[in-house]
Amino acid sequence: MKLLIIKLMKAKIMYKGIPASPGIVIGRARISQHIDLDLYGQQVKSSRKSLLEEKACLESSFEKARRDLEDLREATFREQGETYALIFDAHLLLLDDPEVKIQVLNKIENENADAAYALASVASGYVSTFKSMSDPYMSERADDIRDVFTRVLKYILGIDTKSNIGHEENSIWVSREQSPSDIAALDKTKVIGIVTETGGGTSHAAIMARNMEIPAVVGLNGILEQVSEGDLIILDGSIGDVIVNPKDEVISSYMEKASRLKLQNSLYRSYVGRSTQTSDGYHVRLGANIGTIDDLDSCEKNDFEEIGLYRSEFLFMERAELPSEEEQYQAYAGVIQKLKGKECTIRTLDIGGDKNLDYLSIEKEMNPFLGFRAIRFCLERSDIFKTQLRAILRASVHGNVRIMFPMVSSLDELLNAKEILQICQIELEREGLKWRSGIEIGVMIEVPSAALIADILAKHVNFFSLGTNDLLQYTCAVDRMNPKVSHLYEPLHPGLLRLIDLVARHAKSAGIKLGMCGSMAHIPELVPLFIGMGFDSLSMSALHILPTRKVISELDLNECKKKLENVLILETASEIRKFLGSNESKLDGNV
Ligand code: PEP
Ligand code: MG
Numbered sequence: 370m371k372l373l374i375i376k377l378m379k380a381k382i383m384y385k386g387i388p389a390s391p392g393i394v395i396g397r398a399r400i401s402q403h404i405d406l407d408l409y410g411q412q413v414k415s416s417r418k419s420l421l422e423e424k425a426c427l428e429s430s431f432e433k434a435r436r437d438l439e440d441l442r443e444a445t446f447r448e449q450g451e452t453y454a455l456i457f458d459a460h461l462l463l464l465d466d467p468e469v470k471i472q473v474l475n476k477i478e479n480e481n482a483d484a485a486y487a488l489a490s491v492a493s494g495y496v497s498t499f500k501s502m503s504d505p506y507m508s509e510r511a512d513d514i515r516d517v518f519t520r521v522l523k524y525i526l527g528i529d530t531k532s533n534i535g536h537e538e539n540s541i542w543v544s545r546e547q548s549p550s551d552i553a554a555l556d557k558t559k560v561i562g563i564v565t566e567t568g569g570g571t572s573h574a575a576i577m578a579r580n581m582e583i584p585a586v587v588g589l590n591g592i593l594e595q596v597s598e599g600d601l602i603i604l605d606g607s608i609g610d611v612i613v614n615p616k617d618e619v620i621s622s623y624m625e626k627a628s629r630l631k632l633q634n635s636l637y638r639s640y641v642g643r644s645t646q647t648s649d650g651y652h653v654r655l656g657a658n659i660g661t662i663d664d665l666d667s668c669e670k671n672d673f674e675e676i677g678l679y680r681s682e683f684l685f686m687e688r689a690e691l692p693s694e695e696e697q698y699q700a701y702a703g704v705i706q707k708l709k710g711k712e713c714t715i716r717t718l719d720i721g722g723d724k725n726l727d728y729l730s731i732e733k734e735m736n737p738f739l740g741f742r743a744i745r746f747c748l749e750r751s752d753i754f755k756t757q758l759r760a761i762l763r764a765s766v767h768g769n770v771r772i773m774f775p776m777v778s779s780l781d782e783l784l785n786a787k788e789i790l791q792i793c794q795i796e797l798e799r800e801g802l803k804w805r806s807g808i809e810i811g812v813m814i815e816v817p818s819a820a821l822i823a824d825i826l827a828k829h830v831n832f833f834s835l836g837t838n839d840l841l842q843y844t845c846a847v848d849r850m851n852p853k854v855s856h857l858y859e860p861l862h863p864g865l866l867r868l869i870d871l872v873a874r875h876a877k878s879a880g881i882k883l884g885m886c887g888s889m890a891h892i893p894e895l896v897p898l899f900i901g902m903g904f905d906s907l908s909m910s911a912l913h914i915l916p917t918r919k920v921i922s923e924l925d926l927n928e929c930k931k932k933l934e935n936v937l938i939l940e941t942a943s944e945i946r947k948f949l950g951s952n953e954s955k956l957d958g959n960v
Pocket of ligand 2: 838
């Protein structure tokens with residue numbers, strides 16, 4: 370197989386992009402007709418009709434684009450829920466921004482420009498401003514701006530915006546860029562895969578593809594030059610491979626791989642409804658990590674036992690201002706009620722790092738991951754923190770809520786956070802508002818200083834949850850976002866495993882609950898070590914729950930403990946990898 374892949378690479382028919390949505394599909398390339406906003410914006414067209422005609426064309430194209438976006442919002446709301454539909458609210462806001470239209474009209478009037486050029490040059494100016502922002506979240510918004518105004522441009526140019534993409538069975542959509550509205554408009558019964566030249570794994574479009582379970586590979590620069598309409602394509606969205614016009618033997622090897630995956634998935638499905646325990650009866654709870662209420666469908670499908678991490682910051686994104694206490698209360702209560710008594714660990718606001726809220730105008734930082742983030746932000750902006758805590762407390766009457774503080778690095782921070790929580794409780798009591806008494810309070814252990822004082826922190830909380838995505842980056846001093854050092858982002862680093870073991874021992878001797886919600890929780894080779902350390906719960910993206918349940922069911926507690934002892938005396942990651950028989954298991958980002 371390895372030889373075959375090397376041969377393929379030489380023949381230049383195999384390309385590697387960024388895996389954005391898992392799954393293997395084989396289909397025909399359908400090339401998306403591309404209109405380049407930037408190119409239109411660089412040249413003055415000399416074909417301006419009368420001023421009135423250009424203005425009328427502009428107005429009607431804006432109007433048609435608006436109707437499209439409203440329809441897309443409606444369809445997305447029906448099929449994918451409110452959170453994804455909000456993307457189109459943001460697009461409508463962009464479309465309605467009076468500033469953009471004024472600038473375009475000025476260009477038509479003062480520069481003798483036609484509507485297409487005027488629109489394209491103003492819009493591409495906005496695109497490049499956003500693109501140049503160093504904050505990855507903001508720079509990805511450039512795609513939204515391009516999406517909205519390319520739609521208007523197509524109407525000005527008289528190009529059908531409902532392209533032929535997806536009108537044929539087994540289509541693999543190949544395009545320069547992905548936009549949420551393009552993806553929402555796909556005929557999902559016909560489009561089986563997506564390949565794009567641009568984009569990253571955290572863009573809205575990638576999130577939507579995952580949500581719709583359409584395999585996707587993004588960031589495959591230059592692929593449009595290699596693929597023609599109707600070419601046969603194999604797409605492996607789990608590892609980012611795209612193979613163009615493969616030979617028969619390659620097709621059969623991928624078909625085999627796909628059917629093995631299918632078989633494997635149906636084997637995993639046989640673990641639905643089973644309890645999670647080792648062969649000798651040691652129970653572990655398997656939780657799901659969610660960002661919004663819409664993620665609960667996938668949790669249900671994958672038989673989750675609890676929500677081990679509710680990333681509350683998603684509620685603060687994709688909007689123009691902070692959510693009010695009432696709005697937050699409704700959102701938390703909605704999730705909690707849907708859980709029907711299952712435990713829900715709500716993590717308080719973790720913004721900063723790679724997650725910025727532009728409406729708060731927080732100053733740019735040299736090292737945002739080491740800066741004004743999570744609990745540090747909340748303790749300084751106690752107004753925002755209190756609003757959230759009050760909303761969570763009020764929502765707690767609807768079910769089984771736990772509160773968890775992120776990025777704590779000292780006892781003082783924890784005590785301050787708890788004090789603010791107490792103030793909120795006193796206020797609510799005074800106002801005659803209810804909350805559930807006895808809510809468990811926990812702390813994420815994701816900063817080495819917190820891990821090293823775990824015995825001290827344990828006296829003040831009911832549980833720990835290991836945030837290994839950050840604990841790894843801070844312990845090994847490796848930026849989790851920087852591909853240049855990604856080879857050093859090593860979950861098997863003996864220093865990290867020793868640190869996790871230390872935290873586990875402190876949690877056990879203090880008698881508090883011990884969980885993990887970072888991406889290491891589902892690495893099959895590491896799960897036995899976590900069982901050996903005595904973890905009570907592991908939380909992960911819903912897709913990993915059933916495979917992890919299978920792994921655990923095949924373990925024996927005493928053997929896990931022995932394995933752990935052996936691992937903790939090894940000196941390097943590669944020794945540990947060899948000992949665990951790991952086949953290059955990789956973390957899959959922050960899912
Ligand atoms: C972690 O750091 O492991 C974690 C779960 O939090 P996040 O990925 O949201 O930073
Ligand atoms: Mg974290």
